[in-house]
Amino acid sequence: MGKINLKPNIKNNDEFYSKLIAAHEGLSEEESIEFNSRLILILSNQVGDPEILAEALEIAKRR
Amino acid sequence: MYQIFNTPLYKYQKSTDQDSKNLSHYRVLIIGAGPVGLSAAIDLAIQGVEVLVLDESDKVSNGSRAICVSKRALEISERLGVGKKMLDKGVIWNLGKVFFDNKKVYEFNLLPEDGHQYPAFINLQQYYVEEYLVSRIRELQEKGYSIEIRGGNKVEEVINEPDKVTLNINTMDGNYSLSCDWLIACDGPKSTVRSSLGLDFDGQIFEDNFLIADVTMDAEFPTERRFWFDPPFNKGQSALLHKQPDGVWRIDLQLGWDIDKETEKREENVIPRLKAMLGEEVNFKLEWVSIYTFQCMKMEKFKHGRILFAGDSAHQVSPFGARGANSGVQDVDNLCWKLKLVLEERAPVSLLDSYNFERVFAAEENIINSSRSTDFITPKSKISMAFRNAVLELSERYDFARPLVNSGRLSTPSTYDNSRLNSLDGMKNPTRSRVGAPCPDLPFNDDYLLNKTGNQFCVLTFNCKITETLEDFFLPVKTIEITEGDENKDFMRDRFLGQYKEAVYLLRPDQHIAGRWPSYDKEILLEALKKATGN
Ligand SMILES: Cc1cc2nc3c(=O)[nH]c(=O)nc-3n(C[C@H](O)[C@H](O)[C@H](O)COP(=O)(O)OP(=O)(O)OC[C@H]3O[C@@H](n4cnc5c(N)ncnc54)[C@H](O)[C@@H]3O)c2cc1C
Numbered sequence: 001m002g003k004i005n006l007k008p009n010i011k012n013n014d015e016f017y018s019k020l021i022a023a024h025e026g027l028s029e030e031e032s033i034e035f036n037s038r039l040i041l042i043l044s045n046q047v048g049d050p051e052i053l054a055e056a057l058e059i060a061k062r063r
Numbered sequence: 064m065y066q067i068f069n070t071p072l073y074k075y076q077k078s079t080d081q082d083s084k085n086l087s088h089y090r091v092l093i094i095g096a097g098p099v100g101l102s103a104a105i106d107l108a109i110q111g112v113e114v115l116v117l118d119e120s121d122k123v124s125n126g127s128r129a130i131c132v133s134k135r136a137l138e139i140s141e142r143l144g145v146g147k148k149m150l151d152k153g154v155i156w157n158l159g160k161v162f163f164d165n166k167k168v169y170e171f172n173l174l175p176e177d178g179h180q181y182p183a184f185i186n187l188q189q190y191y192v193e194e195y196l197v198s199r200i201r202e203l204q205e206k207g208y209s210i211e212i213r214g215g216n217k218v219e220e221v222i223n224e225p226d227k228v229t230l231n232i233n234t235m236d237g238n239y240s241l242s243c244d245w246l247i248a249c250d251g252p253k254s255t256v257r258s259s260l261g262l263d264f265d266g267q268i269f270e271d272n273f274l275i276a277d278v279t280m281d282a283e284f285p286t287e288r289r290f291w292f293d294p295p296f297n298k299g300q301s302a303l304l305h306k307q308p309d310g311v312w313r314i315d316l317q318l319g320w321d322i323d324k325e326t327e328k329r330e331e332n333v334i335p336r337l338k339a340m341l342g343e344e345v346n347f348k349l350e351w352v353s354i355y356t357f358q359c360m361k362m363e364k365f366k367h368g369r370i371l372f373a374g375d376s377a378h379q380v381s382p383f384g385a386r387g388a389n390s391g392v393q394d395v396d397n398l399c400w401k402l403k404l405v406l407e408e409r410a411p412v413s414l415l416d417s418y419n420f421e422r423v424f425a426a427e428e429n430i431i432n433s434s435r436s437t438d439f440i441t442p443k444s445k446i447s448m449a450f451r452n453a454v455l456e457l458s459e460r461y462d463f464a465r466p467l468v469n470s471g472r473l474s475t476p477s478t479y480d481n482s483r484l485n486s487l488d489g490m491k492n493p494t495r496s497r498v499g500a501p502c503p504d505l506p507f508n509d510d511y512l513l514n515k516t517g518n519q520f521c522v523l524t525f526n527c528k529i530t531e532t533l534e535d536f537f538l539p540v541k542t543i544e545i546t547e548g549d550e551n552k553d554f555m556r557d558r559f560l561g562q563y564k565e566a567v568y569l570l571r572p573d574q575h576i577a578g579r580w581p582s583y584d585k586e587i588l589l590e591a592l593k594k595a596t597g598n
Contacts, residue, residue: 006461013466014435017450021438024446032446059461 004055068190071121072197075215081239089115090406092230092243094218094256097124098189099374099391100249101196104210105143105203106399110518112406113209115241117232121214123193126351127277130186130305130313131385135476135501137181138513138574139396144202145195146181153185154306158287161468163455165295169465170287178554179504180511184473186307189388221246221259223368245402246370247395254376260367264360268430270381270437272318272356274327276337279310280347290470292440292455296339301440301470304340311350314340315382317441324354357381359433361426366419371398378426380433383440383471390429393476394422400518400572404596409538414597417484425477432472439469476501479575486569486591489580492561502574503558506551515543518572520592525555527565529583536592571595 010016024032047053073096080087091107093100096118107114132140132149140146157173173183203210219238220231228246232239248256257263284306291302300317307313316336318327326332333352341347361378365371374391398418404410442448457464479485479499488498496503502523505512512523521541522529533540547555560566569578569591578591592598 006463008463008466010463010466014432014469014472017454017467017469018435018438021442021447021450024444027446029445036446059457062460063456 002051002055003049004052004059006059067194068123068125071214072123072194073118073212073214074121075213075235077234077236078213080241081234081236086229086240086242088227089113089241089243091115091245091247091402092117092228092241093247093249094118094230095249095251095374095376096120096193096197096212096214097249097251097374097391098129098192098196098388099395100247101193101200101212102139102143102392103247103249103373103395103399104212105196105199106395106518107403108200108203108208108210109143110399110403112399112403114211116210116212117216117218117230118212118214119217123190123197126353127188127190127307127311127313129189129192129382129385129388130307131389131473132185132187132192133385133389133474133476134179134181134183135474136389136392137185138504139392140192141180141514142396142516142518142574143196143199145192145199148195149187149192150181150185152191152308153187154286154308155182155185156286156288156306157182158285159470160287160289161455161458161470162289162291162294163452163459164293166459168455168459169468171465178506178551180513181504184385186305186313188307188311191308192388218250218255219259221256221370223260223370225368228369244369244406247398247402248370248372248376249374249391249395250376252375252379254372256370257362257372257376260370262362262367264379265363266360268359268434268437269320270357270359270433271320271441272322272324272327272354273382274314274316274318274333274336274352274354276314276316276333276352277307277311277350278314278337278341278347279350280312280341280345282341282345282347284312292451292470294340296336302340303470312347316340318354328352328354359430359437361423361430363423364419365394365422365426366415371402371415371418373398373422377422378429380429381437383436384429384432384474385471386429386433386474389474390425393425394418396573397422397575404538410596410598417482417597421477421479421482421484424479424481428477429474436469436471440471484571484577484595484597486578486587486594489578489587490561490563490566493558496558496568496576496579498576498578500576502568502570502576505545505554505558507545512543512545513574516570516572516574517541520572520577520595521570522588523559523566523568523570524583525559525566525568527567527583529567531585533585533588536589537598538592538596540592569595 093116160170217233222229289304303315305313373394485498563581577595
């Protein structure tokens with residue numbers, strides 16, 4: 001992997017995580033999928049760099 | 064096998080108070096001889112306050128219960144005179160391994176920071192902690208301190224009056240009454256004091272049912288914490304394995320919501336589960352087993368008139384962060400010096416409101432941490448499960464996901480950022496020792512700083528001196544001069560000086576920082592002392 005940052009980078013992990021989960025509260029599965037799609041697009045725009053985005057896609061594909 | 068928890072340590076004895084025609088009056092009574100009540104009693108006694116503890120039982124905690132003792136609780140125990148004994152007996156561990164399904168996803172090391180007397184955690188059975196506290200009380204009694212424990216004294220009713228508290232107590236010789244100026248209710252989760260006042264917990268979060276077992280086994284497992292998410296031997300649930308002294312292992316198996324406790328507790332049901340976890344070939348013996356339903360909840364207020372709630376009577380959390388006993392001991396560490404000053408009329412009664420403020424805040428912090436762990440361990444929805452599993456899968460290969468794995472955030476002390484006892488912070492850094500924070504430890508004169516502060520207010524001077532006397536202060540204040548040397552230089556910068564050449568810190572008797580400044584000014588120090596005592 002080249003450019004992508006895979007070291008911890010989130011400031012307050014637990015707070016972030018609980019906000020992420022809380023954001024899904026009360027959503028149907030369908031709505032959660034839609035929510036995640038919007039979220040990924042917003043964050044991708046923030047990242048911007050096509051190399052990094054390509055790397056992220058690769059990593060997410062691995063199982 | 065000899066088990067300390069079957070041995071009476073403070074047997075019922077009839078007291079002269081029971082025959083007396085007049086109602087005997089005490090300044091401070093403590094209900095409950097658990098870790099919290101015992102710590103409070105010792106703290107008050109060594110500060111010269113006469114104290115009596117009442118407990119319905121006469122033995123230490125039945126079975127192991129708490130095992131993880133945090134650094135801050137050890138530092139407090141050091142001040143009470145049992146810290147080293149706990150450290151000597153306890154198991155120190157740093158390595159934690161996290162498993163998901165049938166594979167290890169990663170391991171972490173607590174990486175202890177140098178220059179502290181106590182490690183981040185030790186594992187020690189609760190019954191040992193209580194036994195050490197009781198023998199410390201015996202030692203103080205021999206030295207002539209006014210401290211007493213009465214076993215077989217069950218408090219049945221409590222009356223909270225404006226000028227005193229009256230108790231109705233049941234013993235094998237019948238009932239009697241006592242009164243006191245102040246009552247500390249350390250009578251645990253089912254607190255009679257709480258129900259007697261018609262009070263309840265506010266906000267109750269049900270966590271889950273857990274099978275808790277202590278086993279001894281021949282197999283040599285390393286000294287580490289192992290946590291399993293969704294393991295093959297406990298599908299859809301979690302499991303924890305942890306080492307205690309005397310070759311005893313703690314096993315926590317999550318059981319889920321919908322279970323029959325009595326059925327699950329039977330040996331014929333417990334043994335196969337443990338075999339599946341430990342391996343068929345491992346020989347083990349069950350020392351103790353129980354099923355707990357863990358909950359998160361707290362009282363709205365910990366001070367009600369002349370009654371102060373501390374420990375499990377005031378708040379409860381699930382055990383993943385080891386926050387129960389550890390935070391209870393911090394409650395009374397916070398309370399006892401304030402109560403002493405109020406009793407001596409050196410501080411107004413309103414100082415006790417800061418106990419309520421600071422410790423309710425700490426309990427809220429503990430509950431937030433605990434429920435976040437639970438949400439990660441037991442995801443409540445499909446999407447939450449998907450995120451949880453994604454984190455665990457990614458954590459096997461990628462560092463960034465590891466801090467998101469939450470198998471319990473281990474107890475650290477709260478910083479009382481918004482306490483009214485705080486003076487304006489005179490320094491910009493270091494952040495860790497900002498006003499309201501617990502004072503970090505430091506190697507000092509072949510010993511450690513936190514061993515030197517005693518039970519009173521303390522001024523620490525770093526690279527500077529106070530030449531005048533502080534005798535005209537309204538309270539005894541101890542001064543400790545610390546100069547930069549080879550052994551402590553880096554620690555001092557990192558923990559106390561930050562960008563400054565010199566510094567002056569004011570510590571409360573519970574070693575929390577009440578004020579700090581880059582230089583000494585007598586007027587400012589005096590103001591800070593007044594503020595920290597509610598004067
Ligand atoms: C399985 C398990 C694991 C845990 N692990 C940890 C851990 O690793 N770390 C941690 O910090 N905490 C842990 N805890 C929590 C910890 O055990 C409690 O927080 C702790 O015992 C609270 O102490 P306490 O003194 O407030 O109350 P208790 O220990 O409950 O003591 C209350 C005392 O009051 C007495 N009493 C009650 N009612 C009356 C009455 N009416 N009259 C007179 N006396 C009365 C009782 O006899 C008892 O002695 C764990 C708990 C469990 C169950």
